[in-house]
Amino acid sequence: MRHIRTLLPIAVALLLAACGSGDQEGTPETLKLITHDSFAASVDDATFSAFTADTGIEVEVIAAGDAGALVNQAVLTRDNPLADVLFGVDDTFLSRALGNEIFRPYESRHIEMVDEALRDADSRVTPIDFGDVCFNYDKNWFEDARLEVPDDLDDLRADDYAPYVTVEHPATSSPGLAFMLATIDVFGEDAWLDWWRDMKEAGVHVVPDWDTAYYNDFTRYGGASSIVVSYASSPPAEVIFSEEPLDEAPTGVIEAGCYRQIEYAGVLEGTAYPESAGELIDFLLSVEFQETVPLTWFVFPANREADLPQEFVDHTIIPENPTRFSANEIDENRERWINEWIAVMEG
Amino acid sequence: MRRIRWGWASVAAVPALFIGYFFAYPLVRILALGLSELSIGASGLEARLLRVGWFTLWQAVVSTILTFLVAAPLTWAVSSHEFRGRRLAMALVTVPFVLPTVVVGTAFVSLGWRDSIGAILAAHVFFNVAVVVRTVSTLWSRIDPRLHEAARVLGASEWQVFRRITLPLLRPAIAAAASIVFLFTFTSFGIVLILGGLRYATLEVEIFRQAVNLFDLPLAATLAIVQLVGVSAALYFYSRYQERTASEWTLESGSNLSRPKGIARFGVAAATIGTLAVLAIPLSVLIRRSMSGSFYPSLLETDRVVGTPVSAVWNSLVFASVAMVLATVVGVMASAVITGRSGQLSRWFDLTLMLPLGTSAVTIGFGFIVALDWPVDLRATIWLIPIAHALVAVPFVVRTTVPTLRSVPREVREAASVLGASPLRVWREIDLPIVSRATLVGAAFAFVISLGEFGATSFIARPNTATIPTMIFRLLSRPGETSFGMAMAMSVVLAVITAGVVLAIDRARVGELGAF
Numbered sequence: 073m074r075h076i077r078t079l080l081p082i083a084v085a086l087l088l089a090a091c092g093s094g095d096q097e098g099t100p101e102t103l104k105l106i107t108h109d110s111f112a113a114s115v116d117d118a119t120f121s122a123f124t125a126d127t128g129i130e131v132e133v134i135a136a137g138d139a140g141a142l143v144n145q146a147v148l149t150r151d152n153p154l155a156d157v158l159f160g161v162d163d164t165f166l167s168r169a170l171g172n173e174i175f176r177p178y179e180s181r182h183i184e185m186v187d188e189a190l191r192d193a194d195s196r197v198t199p200i201d202f203g204d205v206c207f208n209y210d211k212n213w214f215e216d217a218r219l220e221v222p223d224d225l226d227d228l229r230a231d232d233y234a235p236y237v238t239v240e241h242p243a244t245s246s247p248g249l250a251f252m253l254a255t256i257d258v259f260g261e262d263a264w265l266d267w268w269r270d271m272k273e274a275g276v277h278v279v280p281d282w283d284t285a286y287y288n289d290f291t292r293y294g295g296a297s298s299i300v301v302s303y304a305s306s307p308p309a310e311v312i313f314s315e316e317p318l319d320e321a322p323t324g325v326i327e328a329g330c331y332r333q334i335e336y337a338g339v340l341e342g343t344a345y346p347e348s349a350g351e352l353i354d355f356l357l358s359v360e361f362q363e364t365v366p367l368t369w370f371v372f373p374a375n376r377e378a379d380l381p382q383e384f385v386d387h388t389i390i391p392e393n394p395t396r397f398s399a400n401e402i403d404e405n406r407e408r409w410i411n412e413w414i415a416v417m418e419g
Numbered sequence: 420m421r422r423i424r425w426g427w428a429s430v431a432a433v434p435a436l437f438i439g440y441f442f443a444y445p446l447v448r449i450l451a452l453g454l455s456e457l458s459i460g461a462s463g464l465e466a467r468l469l470r471v472g473w474f475t476l477w478q479a480v481v482s483t484i485l486t487f488l489v490a491a492p493l494t495w496a497v498s499s500h501e502f503r504g505r506r507l508a509m510a511l512v513t514v515p516f517v518l519p520t521v522v523v524g525t526a527f528v529s530l531g532w533r534d535s536i537g538a539i540l541a542a543h544v545f546f547n548v549a550v551v552v553r554t555v556s557t558l559w560s561r562i563d564p565r566l567h568e569a570a571r572v573l574g575a576s577e578w579q580v581f582r583r584i585t586l587p588l589l590r591p592a593i594a595a596a597a598s599i600v601f602l603f604t605f606t607s608f609g610i611v612l613i614l615g616g617l618r619y620a621t622l623e624v625e626i627f628r629q630a631v632n633l634f635d636l637p638l639a640a641t642l643a644i645v646q647l648v649g650v651s652a653a654l655y656f657y658s659r660y661q662e663r664t665a666s667e668w669t670l671e672s673g674s675n676l677s678r679p680k681g682i683a684r685f686g687v688a689a690a691t692i693g694t695l696a697v698l699a700i701p702l703s704v705l706i707r708r709s710m711s712g713s714f715y716p717s718l719l720e721t722d723r724v725v726g727t728p729v730s731a732v733w734n735s736l737v738f739a740s741v742a743m744v745l746a747t748v749v750g751v752m753a754s755a756v757i758t759g760r761s762g763q764l765s766r767w768f769d770l771t772l773m774l775p776l777g778t779s780a781v782t783i784g785f786g787f788i789v790a791l792d793w794p795v796d797l798r799a800t801i802w803l804i805p806i807a808h809a810l811v812a813v814p815f816v817v818r819t820t821v822p823t824l825r826s827v828p829r830e831v832r833e834a835a836s837v838l839g840a841s842p843l844r845v846w847r848e849i850d851l852p853i854v855s856r857a858t859l860v861g862a863a864f865a866f867v868i869s870l871g872e873f874g875a876t877s878f879i880a881r882p883n884t885a886t887i888p889t890m891i892f893r894l895l896s897r898p899g900e901t902s903f904g905m906a907m908a909m910s911v912v913l914a915v916i917t918a919g920v921v922l923a924i925d926r927a928r929v930g931e932l933g934a935f
Contacts, residue, residue: 112883114724133883134799140631148789154880155800168634184445243628280612283895287903288528306898313899315712326790408631418617
């Protein structure tokens with residue numbers, strides 16, 4: 073009984089606190105930002121210090137698994153959101169978020185600094201960064217094998233290449249899904265499965281996720297594939313995180329079959345502080361924050377006024393014509409495409 | 420009598436509330452949400468379900484049998500013999516159990532073991548040998564040696580003694596270990612994805628694909644229910660079996676280890692060195708890779724992308740301590756409840772406690788975020804991490820405690836009661852001393868489970884606090900030699916901490932025993 077007497081007031085106080093924070097406008101002490109693990113991984117005390125200095129608001133970061141799990145959690149908690157702002161939904165999952173109306177429209181005051189092509193027409197979400205999913209190849213391997221680096225997806229069907237190609241599974245990996253979409257764009261709805269059929273015949277390798285592809289199968293890390301689906305920004309990362317200083321990236325990017333993934337942020341419907349949440353979005357899109365994006369998350373800033381760091385520019389390739397699909401197109405077809413892909417590749 | 424019943428109920432309340440609020444309630448909420456939109460008769464669903472379900476079942480059965488075969492020699496060696504390095508061997512064998520699947524997967528792949536059912540089974544054995552060795556040897560080492568001596572005097576051969584006396588007495592522990600290994604492999608996820616190529620999928624893999632990538636909650640919920648039914652059925656048979664075979668006999672409170680003599684010396688040496696050597700093959704890959712640059716010093720430096728890796732060690736130790744305390748308190752109370760009464764109620768209680776081990780991580784993770792905002796919003800608080808770990812660890816405490824508790828002869832308790840001891844006093848003076856040893860094994864498991872746990876916590880929304888496994892994952896998700904090397908070094912650190920903790924707990928056990 074004694075315990076109940078001490079616990080009850082605490083419980084009541086907690087309940088009151090929970091209810092009290094209901095609908096009050098004004099400035100909160102803390103804003104919650106929910107995001108995927110790979111963004112959360114690189115957040116430290118300095119990340120939001122400028123924002124806190126300006127507004128007096130602390131930012132609490134909540135990690136919620138990968139991009140898919142993040143969006144699903146936001147949809148499942150729409151009526152009582154876990155946070156005020158969500159960052160990290162990419163275009164392959166955007167339709168799921170928009171279809172379930174989890175965002176409250178907000179137009180950032182920096183939106184004019186973003187290319188029109190990256191923006192959402194209805195301002196439901198704000199683009200923060202983009203990156204290209206592309207084939208990477210091992211330069212040393214190609215030199216030793218005296219082979220030309222293929223510059224076309226069609227070339228890869230050849231026995232010289234296909235057995236040395238590793239891709240990620242579109243149902244378990246976000247770059248895997250992005251690359252699958254790229255092949256649909258390149259070959260068209262009629263012919264894309266033929267390409268995959270040929271690749272399967274010739275011995276292409278499929279793995280569940282990016283780290284398996286890169287660290288197990290890539291010849292650079294002792295694997296047997298000289299071409300793997302990765303990012304256009306992987307070569308600069310190889311230079312920055314190399315054991316010995318390097319002048320040139322040991323890996324290169326094949327510009328054919330690239331897919332542009334855009335990552336967005338949005339104010340979550342149901343936040344008690346829509347105004348402050350909007351300010352946080354403005355901060356994410358500010359030049360100051362955007363300039364830290366390349367070397368922290370290895371993606372490109374959406375704000376074109378942000379300067380790119382030299383070491384990033386030196387080793388990065390921005391593909392000229394990457395694929396993109398509209399959120400609606402992906403939403404309508406994602407499941408069917410994946411199932412067709414599975415039928416061919418696992419059948 | 421009335422007083423005892425009330426006592427039983429109040430002891431039962433703690434584990435019942437814990438499991439009810441942190442497991443059953445979120446599970447029911449998320450499944451209800453999924454099933455509310457169920458469209459029955461999706462095309463091809465039945466055929467696919469059958470295929471995936473069948474594979475899930477048979478690979479789990481085969482993995483369990485293989486794990487026992489591999490673990491048997493070492494279990495024998497450490498159960499009846501005292502030898503130099505025995506405790507170290509027990510600690511080392513626990514290491515594979517906590518390594519993140521992605522790290523072990525990497526090691527297996529680099530050895531060329533992949534894209535085959537053989538690789539999956541080998542990895543399952545690698546992970547679970549510790550469960551068998553530790554669970555079974557705890558009971559084995561305490562069988563009264565007089566039984567053995569008497570049988571020998573009466574003319575039985577060593578083999579006959581083993582088959583007719585030791586093995587029947589060990590049945591509860593064997594069943595306990597088998598149930599845990601079965602559940603672990605039945606819900607295998609990372610290993611099947613990484614080592615199975617495209618050909619193999621367990622229900623767990625399928626639930627992940629449906630729930631996370633395709634967001635087909637009705638289908639995911641259906642699959643989760645199929646998985647739960649399978650797990651429950653297996654557990655039901657197990658608990659019937661355990662009740663039937665539990666025998667009461669006087670366990671020694673200390674262990675009965677003797678120095679091996681004659682040919683047994685070679686046997687013990689071969690079993691210990693052989694098993695450790697096999698387990699060391701994948702581990703040596705990690706160690707070699709972690710040494711191919713100056714990656715260990717880098718763990719101490721602040722990295723602009725992932726922070727200071729070594730800080731994750733502290734976080735992990737804190738979470739693991741909290742999870743261990745939670746799991747031990749809940750688990751011991753639950754064990755007392757389960758053994759305090761026989762019959763349906765306690766059987767179902769036992770079964771429910773085991774379920775989290777056989778429930779998919781995605782289901783629990785999504786269940787947490789739809790359910791735990793009432794009465795206090797616990798979602799996205801730091802508490803959820805040790806709670807999720809404890810949920811998975813409680814079954815270990817229960818499974819190691821219950822067989823020992825069951826073996827306490829009823830007459831001893833009754834005699835104490837007759838002599839005027841209160842139920843609490845009977846528990847403290849009779850059960851607790853006998854059980855503390857087994858419970859410590861469970862507590863050690865709880866600690867290392869928390870150290871290595873990644874699955875469930877990767878699906879719950881949580882504050883941005885890195886544990887050792889999340890740090891390894893962070894390092895492995897960016898390109899570059901140092902990222903990879905540091906991830907390997909971090910894995911070795913995890914292995915060393917695990918071995919150290921287990922060694923320390925095993926030592927503490929001896930101290931404790933000396934006290935009574």
